Amino acid sequence: MAECAVVFVLDKLTTLLDEKVNLIKDVKKEVEYVRDELERMAAFLRVADDADDSDPELKVWVKQIRDVAYETEDIIDEFILQLYYTNGSCPVGFCGFLDKLIFCVKNLKTHYEVSSEIHNIKSRMTDIAVRHRRYCYKFNVPNQGSCLLSGGSSSHDHRGNALLVEEGDLVGIHYPRGELVTWLVEGDSRLKVVSVVGMGGLGKTTLVKMVFDDAIVKKHFHNHAWITVSETFTVEELLKDTIQQLFDQMKLPIPQDLSSMNVNKLKATIKEFLRQRRYVIVFDDVWSIQAWEAIKYVLPYENQGSRVILTTRIMDVASTCTVETDGYVYKLSPLSDEESWTLFCHRAFQGKSCPTHLDEICKNILRRCGGLPLAIVAISGVLSTKKDTNIDEWKMLNYSLGSELEGNDQLESMRSILLLSFNYLPYYLKPCFMYLSCYPEDHLIEHNTLIRQWIAEGFVRQKEGSTLEEVAQGYLNELVNRSLIRPLKMNDDGSVKESCIHDLYREIILSKSRDQNFVTTTTEQNMTWPKRVRRLSVHGAFEKADIIKYGARLCSFLSFGVKDSQSVLSILQYLKICRMLKVLNLRGVFLERFPEAILELFHLKSLCLRNTWIKKLPGSIKNLQKLEMLDLKGTYITELPVGILKLQNLCHLLVYHQVPGSYMAYNYANGFKALKGIGNLKFLKKLSFIEAYPGSHILKEIAMLTELKRLSISMLRTEDCVVLCSSIDKLIKLSSLSLSTVEGDVLDIQYLSSPPPFLQRLYLTGCLAKFPLWIQSLRSLVKVYFRWSKLSDDPLEYLQDLPNLVHIEYSEAFIGEKLCFKAGKFQKLKLLGLDKLQGLKHVIIEEGATPFLEKLIIQRCNILESVPEGIERLTYLKVVEFFDMPEEFIVSLYPETCGCEYWRIAHIPQVYHTYWRNGCWEVHVLDGNQTNFKFGKPGAAIFRTQEQRNWL
Template identity: 55%
Template sequence: MAETAVFFLLEKLTLLLEEELKMVMGFKEEVEYIKDELERMTAFLRVADAAEESDPELKVWVKQVRDVTYDIEAILDKCTLHLMQNELPHCNTLYIFFTKILRSIKSLRFSYKIGCEIQSIKSRINNVADGHQRYRNKFNIPDHGLNLLVVNNAMYERRDDALLLEEVDLIGIEWRKTELIGLIKEKNSPFKVVSVVGMGGLGKTTLVKKVYDEAAFKKNFQSHAWVTFSQSFKIEELLKGLLQQLFDEIKQPVSQEVNTMNCNQLKVIIKQFLRQRRYLLVFDDIWSTHAWDSIKLALPNNIFGSCVIITTRLIDVASYSSKQSDGYIYEMKPLSIGEAWSLFCQKTFEGSSCPSHLRELSMSILKRCAGLPLAIVAISGVLATKSASKIDDWVMLNQSLGAELEGNDRLESVKLILSLSFNDLPYYLKSCLLYLTIYPEDYVIEKNNLIRIWVTEGFVRPKDGRTMEEVAEGYLNELVNRNLIHVVRYNDDGSFKSGCLHDFLREILLSKSRDQNFVITTTGQHTIWPNKVRHLSIHGKLSNLQLKRCGAQLHSLHAFGMEGTQSMSNLLVMLNNCRMLKVLDLRGASLEVVPKVVFKLFHLRYLSLRSTKVKSIPRSIVRLQKLETLDLKDTYITELPSEILHLQHLRHLLVYRHVEYSYLPFDCILGFKALKGIGKLASLQKLSFIEATLGSDIFEQLEMMKELRRVSILKLRKEDGMPLCKSLQMLHKVRAISLSSIKEDEIIDLQYISSPPPFLQRLYLNGRLARFPKWIQYLHSLVKIYFRWSQLEEDPLEYLQELPNLVHLEFLVGYLGSELCFKAGKFQKLQLLNLDKVEPMRIVIIEKGAMTNLEKLIIQRCNFLESVPIGIEWLSNMKYLEFLICQMVSSSKYNNMVKTTKKLPTFLKYTTLIGRMVVGRLIH
């Protein structure tokens, strides 16, 4: 964490010194000295961040580095603000003359003040640097050998205690053991690697230990060994331990020469020993693909059916190791609600049922465990010591879980297990993960919103050939891969769409954030704030008592569920003292106008007024020259001032509102009127939703916006066809296009595209298509396509069936033919098919071998359809079927449909038609 802060500060200092800006205010040598000292500390901080938890003195030193870094950044931000405020307007000469004199006097005062602060910082840096040298001496680290630092292993020793806690007869462990053994036996291959993957505390080790100790299973193998890795493992020691177990099993001594062998020699000995044996090896808690690579060459791929089982928290490690053999991945899932409740009662009430007066409270506590066995066992151990008659003790634990994690020895194992995953993160991901504590408990975090904020906050390092948003998405995928973010919803292409934090992990991260003054969350007047707050998240109310706790170092402010006019008034007072703010998220706040104080926040880069009642944006928006994201989604804004065109750093412009409806209408989205000259926003990546009003130059302007990744255009007319196509062909980086005509019967003419955007992934077409745009069949990157109100007369499947990556296909009044036939071998990647109000379609045919990966089929309001799709029984991977008829049908026709659904695979035998409308009544 401290290294992250220093790294980004160094980038800023380097930029200032290279450009020799006035911001150094005559103190260039002092600034260079500070920069040099910080550079000398950076590499040491990388290992210090990982070791500080086990060394209180080191933790204090890291905090000092972090604090001084934030103070330096605050000084630089003050300089920037001072210069911006001193820019002279275009006025008469006499005014400029007197203004220059006045501002020169102010600048002298400001320079003196900044000079004093820099000298103070220099003195603090010297003290911190002395502490740095003391720690070099303590760890005996040479200047050229920072990588020789060995992180204290106390946490890994305590991890063994946590594993002992897992060694209980957990609910559901037996059927999971049987399932895993069955899967291992199912594949009769000569050699396989089975990866058991899941977040810490799910019971991976417990499950594998049950399998490993199962006598009937174990007897199938001649040699057995269990090796536990750690984040700081030494491969020579692991190999010697493995060899010792193998020789102990046959009751033979290991040669003394082994003690002097190097890594490769040890691998040769192990490989020779195992070559003629059927062996079962377990490698527990592997943290990287490097760790697997370090051991795999010692394992002979013989023909006897040997098996290696690994446990890991990382999905990419599981995939990497299993794919190199005829193996597979076994993903551990949280306990079901029923299993969790049984385990909770077994451990809390010694197998008895839960007292009725504690049931609701127990369910609330259990919900926070989110099916994590280790958490359930640990918290049950705490509750078992509390009297069932003292309900206040139970209420206190439920309300102060974070404090219990800090001070209760019974919960220490949970904290240690989950903290290991955090400590293993590369430094650039630690800030990203800690930042997630801005969100309330159980809040569903949206991917696009999160990565935009990460970029704005400066957490993302640039990479050649990729936008900052693409790099940030890579960061997010890495956290998901490490099972630190629970996926709530996937995109159609399988990528992350939204997710949340496990409650226990969130509490641990909240504690770390508070310790580091990184993120402070407040739910009312009882929250204790530190003197310096960097990121503030307000959940609910904001009291008068808290107003003075925010200073100049506040970088971001998020308000969730802001309650009451008093809280909003207090918030506006607070904003007057937060001139260095970069992120302001007021989503859902009770606002009808944008507060004037917002336009005094010259450092602001991210502004969200989403889901407010704001109706207009004032011209003073021009003051926010650094603004990168303007989120006005679900507000009442339909026009933007021309001054917004001066915001040259703007990357994301979201101005649209979904109308309320009971069923999807044609005009379901309202956008904003096109601005003349909007092409001046050359950095724009997302433009949603702009109206192609008569007389606007929107299409010519689009050609100038070379960085666009997503563009959404409303109110298109037939005559717009040629200029629209010409502009779309120029958007070589675009990934998503949404086009809507001005009315349902208006034609969107897309016949003039000869060279479509090469990387287009999502295409949404809302409006009539006179002919099918044949260029669509060449969009090899296309993942999703919608045809809504397209009224196509020719069969669209002919042009779509060969698309190699198409996952989601939807028609709403999209086709006027009487038959759709999905041919054998086509649509091989398709997972979701939605046919809605496709009339007069009577027959849907699915040939054997078509849509082999289809998981979800929705057919609704297709009132002329004569039966369930012919060949539906071939869809062996289907998991969800929705079939809705919104008109009266004969009993014979309905019974025929039900009979056809019974041909579906066994796992769908309980799925029938969602319903039919008969005499105004829906029958399930």
Template identity: 50%
Template sequence: MAEIAVFHLLANFAPFIQEEVNLLTGARDEVEYIRGEFERMTAFLRVADAMEETDPGLEVWVKQVREAAYDTGDALDMHRLHLGRHHGYGVFLRKVYCHIKTIKARHQIASEAKRIKSRLVNISEGHQRYSDMYRRQEQGSRPTVAWYDSRGDALLLKEAELVGIEKPKSQLIQWLAEDDPRLKVVSIAGMGGLGKTTLTKKVYDDPIVKKHFQNRAWITVSESFKIEKLLQSMIEQLFKEVKQPIPQGVENMDTNSLKGIINAFLKQKRYVLVLDDVWDIHAWQSFRYTFPNGNCGSRVILTTRNINLASFCSGEYHGYVYNLMPLSPEDSWTLFCRKTFQGFSCPSYLEGLSRDILRRCEGLPLAIVAISGLLSTKEKSMEEWERISRSLGAELEGNEKLTSMSRILSLSFFDLPWNLKLCFLYLSIFPEDYSIDHWRLIRLWVAEGFVEAKDGMTVEEVAQSYLNGLIDRSLIQVAERRADRRIKSYRIHDLWREILVSKSREQNIIKVASERGIAWPKKVRRLSVHQNLESEQERSCFTHLRSLIVFGSIDSFSILSKVALLGNGLRLLTLLDLEGTQLETFPNEVVKFCHLRQLSLRRTNLKTIPKSIGNLQNLETLDLKQTLVTELPDEILKLQRLRHLLLYRVDLKLVMSSFHYHTGFKAPMGIGSLSSLQKLCSIEANHENNNGMLLREVGKLTQLRRVHILKLRREDGKVLCSSLEKLKNLQSLSVSAIQEDEIIDLDSVSSPPQCLRTLYLAGHLQRLPRWIPSSFNLVRVCLWYSKLRDVDPLRSLQDLPNLASLEILHAYVGEELCFKAGAFQNLETLVLAELKELVWVRVEASSMHHLKKLSLVKCKLMEEVPSGIEHLTNLERLQLFDMPHCLISRLNRDLQGGDYWKVSHIPVVVIGGWKDGRWQGSFLF
């Protein structure tokens, strides 16, 4: 991990030495020595990084190198601030001659260089003490580690499901669905890492359970919980499931009011609620009276590490306790082989070593998946596996199973490539049970300088490969995917987070402000605030702070001011993330952070951005999503390094009911000069767009991967088409007309972006653009308010080989839709909404073979459900919202000659609609 710091430092050294050396008379030799010494250290660090966990002395040496590299980088950046005002390297170098005119300034630089040189000499002496070990390591060099590309979602959550849970799952489902009207608590108890949450999730998502209960909700309690937040989350889940508006003012209600809402909602309903990871009796008592006993057969599932707590809770409510045991040797071996050998048998010459390694995993699914994930990347040689077996033997000789598991997981951590270790440790910035947004994590890594640029790849693409490496090793889990199959969010297993926080604290990687009773280091470089800074924390010095991330709805302004005051202005800050905090005005301190690369004020109440934003000329990401900002000053054009410009607001309450649910921002003319932009969301095309000038500017942004254009006028369509032909890297295109009836004319695109994966068009279309059938990489298509007439829109879409999600909302005014045989072979999600002229839908055999979810919303369909729906054998969920009563009545299983037989094979059928201003929904079966 020290190599990251050195690598970043060396990248900054080059321009400093090449151009400033004439200004550093008397310091040139020292500066050259510093760079050379760091370069010599780099090769050794690659070996030391893989060995430091077994040698405390070496670990200290590596930490010294890392701190020296950081301090040297701080010194360089501070001198740039003092001498060059940091207006970019080129401008800086031209201005240095004008600013450094005194012997005093030169003396300061020379003095700093001598101090750093002296420090490195001392560190180098430590290097000599390890030179013999280095040579021995070189002579017996480790076999080359085979690095595999992503092999799918090889995650703990899915793999642990596949073995050893058939019996507990069957038993739990039987308890949940038994014919007893009393409210019961079913507890699943066992030590951490046994897979309690995995098993519970598998039961929770089972079709039998989904059919049996009318309402469901999942709450992760954890050791330190806030009852109000959990109750609010439960209310959101329950109301969202049935499409009912969340009661106003929930976020400001006290605990008793929130409990009252839940209790009233669940009365006379059969529900199942999960309380995951309950630690003590206090947590249970915080919830126990929230759930009504309506004698409807409702159930509460509770997972805990405390068997006594499980017995108490289940005994109090006539329930059951399932003591989850480790996997049997047979199941352990099955899981181990599936992950390690990708489904193939274990080679006979490795079986003895494999079983020896597996035996010490003690049947713990988390440990088995972690160590087998490690082995899957190794050369299948006895020498390599014997080395791993030998290391494990030293680590697993204890009786403390949690400690043993942590050591196994730590071994997987230490075996990570150097460029992944720091990225993985960085996850400790997030609070417990936090859903980690995919793009937020990538942008944080990039801003921190953790991602190494590679030829032919953007740094974001390199960061994605880092994530794939962590996924392949089952170190992070995919929590949610988007409609186009891309990963939306991740989670970290509880045990892994404990390990990461501990290691991060030991190595002074990140300081979490919510940690109590923990001494603060002398230098804090990355600060994650989960709570307000306490008085004892205020004594810490933040003059070297590089990143500040604040979580939760707290007073970010006071925290920023406090840290800035203590840190002498935070002049070295490169990352500031205040997402979701209570911020209404732009902090004046921010424009002084000249090194800032990422600024996120997402989900704050910010209304305006000052012209002084132009001072942040190193800014790469400006995230203002879900704020009240609607215009950016022209000074934004000074930010020539900007890669992600995100500014839009979505009103979720209006998504299905109003065309104008999405607002963007007024972009300054000349935005095409921001040539590094990769994401631009969302610009309003009707502002100062004389003769399509603004849209012509978009065509200059040839690095764009995603663009969203709002309020497009018909006459600007051809100009936009001309620009789109220049955006060869575009992957996501969203275009919305200025009014619902305004025509979107994109037909003149002769060469569409071949990388396009997502297409969203909102507005009147005379016909689908002719280029769509040739866009073979399209994964998701959304057509809203298109109002296509007399032309079947399916013809242009049915042969797209990668199309997985299709939404047609108010987009077709014809009476018939036919899904032809063999069409839409990879479609998984289909939404037909607001098609009020649609009389019938026919699905021919072998059409949409992989469809999993079908939603019909406010469609005419007076006679019957889609004809041929019985052919959709893989359909998992059918949603019928605001559909005609005559159609719904034909689904009655007791109606002779009805349509029940057509949908009886579908695990979940949901019927709902609006009545008296409220959403009411129910499960048909």
């Protein structure tokens, strides 16, 4: 983390010098000195930053470097801010002369203030440099900065306990054990790799040890070896360990020259030994593809039926190691609630039942364990030493689990194992992961929002050939790949839309954030505020007046669940001193007017006012010259001031609110009237919703926004369509397009000659005279949604050959009697929605069509005679939902009423039929039990499926 702070400030110093800012000569020299000294320290910090927990003296040194980096960054930001305030054009004449003189004096004063502060930084840097050389000598840092985690061996000593667990102490292991044994002893005779992957603490090592020791496995293979790789492995020691085990098992003498063999000789020895043998070798705890590359060549690829098992926390490692041998990947899942409870009671109460008075407390503790066997065993072990009559002790652990992780020796093993995943992150991912400590417990993390915040903070570094958003998406993918965040909702293209972080990992990064002054949250009772707050996350309330003094260097302010008026007033007061703010998220805060204090935030890059009650933006929004993201979704703003056109760095402009109702209305989202001149915002990537209006030139100007990736336009008229198509032809980067006409007008988009080649999502609302044939050329299309299209020809004919189509929705889009999915077509379709197709009588799914369909939604198709013919063949179908369908249709599905259609849906795990009654949804589960669930309330924005609104 210290290295990351240094890298950020190095970038700023380099930019400051490269842009030839008019610095006094001595100031420039001192800035160059600070930059050069920080640069020399960066490589060493890559090692020292991970070792600081185990060396208190070194920890202090790393903290000093981090503080100096932060202070230098603040000085630069303050300097740029002062230049902004003092710079500008001056009037002519005598008054102009006076203004110019005042400007020069102010500018000179700013330079001398910077000079003084930079001089102080240089003096501190000189002292730190002396200690830097001392620590370089102490740690003997190699040129390449190889991993020297002093805590690593300790962690692996703890992790080795997994090899000693008795089978009787395990739960949830029977099924995965059986599947892994089958993969090992059955199948063809080629060498295969079996990867077991999952987050730290899931029990990968324990599971594989049970498989390794299984009697069937022992009997099947001639040779067996268990090699612990770890993140600190050396190739030589790993190969020597392998030779030692293989030779010992066969009771053969160890080669006499083993200790002097080089790597190539060691590899040759192992490979020769394994020839013509059926072997199983476990490589436990593989952290990188490079580690696998170092060992894979010792394995003979002979047809002896040999197997290799590896465990890893990283999905890329698991898949890469298996793909070459056509092997298997087993993704280990957390324990179920029932399995977790069984394991918890076995450890905490020695197999007895949980006392009734502790039931609620224990279940809450267990929820925070998130099905992680390591956590359940460790925490229940601590509780087993407490008297079950002392409820306060049990409550204390529940409320203070974070501090217990740091201070309780019995939980140190668990913390060390989980911490390995953090320590092994590359430096650029550590701040990104720690930033998640801003979010409250169990909060759904929206990836689009998170990416924008990372970019605004400066965590994302430009890569040649990639946009910052693409690089940031890669960062997110890495965290998912490393099992550090858990995907909860996916986009149609397979990317992650929303995720969450395990409670225990959250506790670890909260601890790191406090220790490194990275994020401060207001949820803690009687908390001690750090000397300098850099990021503030408000959870629920913000009432302490004394924290005003901590905001001068704040770079992020995020609020979650702030509702009361006193907290709102405190926030508005606090913002007045947050001059360095880069990220401001006031989502859901009760604001009726745009806070004037925001207009002074010159460095602000990301501003979210989503779901506030604001109705108008001030013209002085133009002051926010660095603003890149403006999120006004869910507000009541319908017009933007001319000043918005001055924001030349704006990339994301989201302004609309949704119309509530049980079903989506024709005009379900009210946008804003776009300004003449919006085409000058050259960096816009997301623009929604803009309302076309008669006589405007907005549709022509859209052609100028060549960076657009998402565009939503409403209130189109038939006469607009020629110009619209001409503009869209020029938007070659567009990936999402939504077009909506004024109700009753025709959406005539046949004129589109060169549709965006990378278009993935297409939403068309309005009458289509005929199907737009250019859609057939969209090879990247994953989702298509037709509303009020009134097509008479079966649109499936035109969509069936699109290779990547995953999601189709029709709402009043087809007036014919029959839809037919032809044999072998729609090979990737996963979700199908049919709504209010009032002429539809039959849906036919021919054999081999839609083989991977997972979810089917049918609603308000009042004359549909039966469930889709062929649905009985869809083995991947998990959910079928019927909304507001006729009673006779539903009756035909129930077995107890001798329903003639039940046999078609009997294999589907979840079947529901739902009605909108008395202002809420009434849900029935089709399992013969007539179970009702009611949710929603009158006036709430409730929609039949969340998928319909995901793209918004």
